[in-house]
Amino acid sequence: MKFGGTSVANLERMRVAASYVKEEVDRGNEVIVIVSAMAGETNKLVETVNSVSPYFDAREYDAVVSSGENVTAGILALILQDMRIPARSWQGWQVPITTTSSHSSAQIMDIATDNLNAKFQEGLKVAVVAGFQGISQENRTTTLGRGGSDLTAVAFAAKFDCERCDIFTDVDGIYTADPRIVFKARKLNRIAYDEMLELASLGAKVLQTRSVQMAMAHQVPVYVRSSFSRKPGTLVCNEDEKMENRTISGIAHSRDEAKISIISVADRPGVAATIFGALSDKGINVDMIVQNISESGRTDITFSCPIEHAPIAKKSLLDAKKDNLANFKDIVLDLEVCKVSVVGIGMRSQSGVAAKMFAILANEGINIKVISTSEIKISVLVDRKYMELAVQALHDKFELHANRITPK
Numbered sequence: 001m002k003f004g005g006t007s008v009a010n011l012e013r014m015r016v017a018a019s020y021v022k023e024e025v026d027r028g029n030e031v032i033v034i035v036s037a038m039a040g041e042t043n044k045l046v047e048t049v050n051s052v053s054p055y056f057d058a059r060e061y062d063a064v065v066s067s068g069e070n071v072t073a074g075i076l077a078l079i080l081q082d083m084r085i086p087a088r089s090w091q092g093w094q095v096p097i098t099t100t101s102s103h104s105s106a107q108i109m110d111i112a113t114d115n116l117n118a119k120f121q122e123g124l125k126v127a128v129v130a131g132f133q134g135i136s137q138e139n140r141t142t143t144l145g146r147g148g149s150d151l152t153a154v155a156f157a158a159k160f161d162c163e164r165c166d167i168f169t170d171v172d173g174i175y176t177a178d179p180r181i182v183f184k185a186r187k188l189n190r191i192a193y194d195e196m197l198e199l200a201s202l203g204a205k206v207l208q209t210r211s212v213q214m215a216m217a218h219q220v221p222v223y224v225r226s227s228f229s230r231k232p233g234t235l236v237c238n239e240d241e242k243m244e245n246r247t248i249s250g251i252a253h254s255r256d257e258a259k260i261s262i263i264s265v266a267d268r269p270g271v272a273a274t275i276f277g278a279l280s281d282k283g284i285n286v287d288m289i290v291q292n293i294s295e296s297g298r299t300d301i302t303f304s305c306p307i308e309h310a311p312i313a314k315k316s317l318l319d320a321k322k323d324n325l326a327n328f329k330d331i332v333l334d335l336e337v338c339k340v341s342v343v344g345i346g347m348r349s350q351s352g353v354a355a356k357m358f359a360i361l362a363n364e365g366i367n368i369k370v371i372s373t374s375e376i377k378i379s380v381l382v383d384r385k386y387m388e389l390a391v392q393a394l395h396d397k398f399e400l401h402a403n404r405i406t407p408k
């Protein structure tokens with residue numbers, strides 16, 4: 001059972017969280033609980049580090065930023081003990097959760113089971129583990145990247161062969177679109193790992209992307225539910241017949257994208273490699289890419305990236321030009337775009353989804369700037385001012401509100 005920041009925001013919320021844990025214990029289960037820091041706490045710690053030094057040492061960043069979870073783990077254990085439930089807390093190093101040394105974005109290498117299992121043997125009912133953190137081979141505390149306690153939870157569920165991984169949050173599941181944008185958005189009872197993976201990486205914020213990858217790789221059923229309501233949640237699991245029959249499952253959006261066009265680059269082998277090499281050296285997360293048809297040996301290349309990466313992207317391209325590594329005429333930045341995507345495993349077996357999507361957008365007078373696809377998703381870049389309209393129109397015309405099963 002994993003409780004996110006809002007579910008452990010204060011003592012009152014932690015008592016509610018403990019009551020959910022108690023229910024599982026009363027059913028005869030042994031429980032591993034993974035906790036986040038209290039809501040807002042990690043952000044505060046990050047700000048504090050930044051205010052001391054913008055060029056901080058990543059090892060000390062992790063020492064500070066991981067601390068929020070230590071507090072919630074200890075307090076939740078105390079609350080559970082108070083309810084006469086045998087409970088004990090663990091920090092990452094105590095388990096230990098061993099990770100790589102890439103501080104602030106470490107990968108889990110292994111989770112030891114002996115320590116916790118020995119305690120369960122002795123009668124422990126609940127192990128409360130601080131999420132988001134681990135220990136490197138150099139014996140330093142690491143963190144797994146923002147939102148990383150989802151990953152901790154799924155990794156424990158896999159390692160301990162748990163029946164399920166329940167992720168408690170402040171929304172009651174995965175919706176067909178963001179309910180704040182689409183009034184008629186519908187909660188899905190089940191969603192396939194592949195679809196959840198696309199939705200998470202395309203902007204749905206409920207689950208961390210890496211945790212979905214891990215769940216899929218280890219076949220961990222993940223149940224997303226709210227600690228604020230008793231409504232049933234959404235099960236993330238293998239695809240089934242019913243899911244395959246729906247055309248699309250959800251619409252994702254990501255507001256803060258940038259589009260960058262490199263005008264008139266030479267159309268010959270190695271040019272794209274140089275350009276995108278320069279961008280990747282600076283850690284820029286390039287997403288969609290299009291290259292125009294070449295006329296007279298020159299072409300334009302357009303790509304998208306998160307808006308906060310745009311200034312560095314521009315600078316690294318100009319630097320590459322100055323150093324004669326890349327030769328182009330101009331760079332054009334468009335900072336007023338967003339990405340809207342439709343996702344569904346049904347696309348594998350149904351044709352015409354792209355045509356329908358483009359027609360719906362055209363009908364609203366929305367111009368498409370860049371397109372990219374995978375087997376189960378189509379993403380378009382459009383002007384940001386049309387984001388809500390695009391999401392609403394697609395949701396409406398694909399009839400996502402109407403739990404409708406389309407025959408194959």
Ligand code: ASP
Pocket residue numbers: 004005036037042043068131132145146147148149150
């Ligand atoms: N507290 C960490 C964060 O805010 C980890 C997590 O909550 O998943 O990113």
Ligand code: MG
Pocket residue numbers: 004147150206208
């Ligand atoms: Mg989270």
